[in-house]
Amino acid sequence: MPLKRLAKFFAGPLPHLSREEALKVFKRDHFKCYYCGLDGLDKYENWLILTIDHVHPHAKGGARSMNNLVTSCQPCNLIKGKRIYKSLQEAKEYVLTKREEWRQVFLQQVKAE
Ligand SMILES: [Zn+2]
Incomplete structure (x- = not known):
């Protein structure tokens, strides 16, 4: 893999x-x-799976300033996606709710097999 892609x-x-x-x-x-x-x-x-999340998505004009950036693991960053939330707290609640939904899928449909 070329160095730039690897980075x-x-x-x-x-x-x-x-x-x-x-x-x-x-x-x-x-x-x-x-x-x-x-x-x-x-x-x-x-x-290895820590990323930087743009609270207001970069793809939707979110700033690169410290107050728009938080540390996020890749799964949480993926779940949060490019939606726009009213607040950081609302984003957190959304992510944690989705994680719990996926936990139930894991427990009931994946692990139970
Ligand atoms: Zn996380």
Whole structure:
């Protein structure tokens, strides 16, 4: 894999964010997913899936400023998607509700098989 693609793969969806900017957000958030609380310092595999989430989506004009960026694990970032929420709290509630729905699918339809 070419180095640029490899870097993009590991950096995750970080449009126009430098590694320094991303690290600033990670440090402010103590390397924890804002949504589910996954601890990126707990183990390497957790750290690998940390991304930076644009609270107001980058794709919809969201700013790159610190107050529009939070640490998010990849699953939470994916679940949150490009929807626009009234507040960060509303986004968190949406993500946690969806995660719980998927947990029920996992428990009842996947693991039970
Ligand atoms: Zn998460």
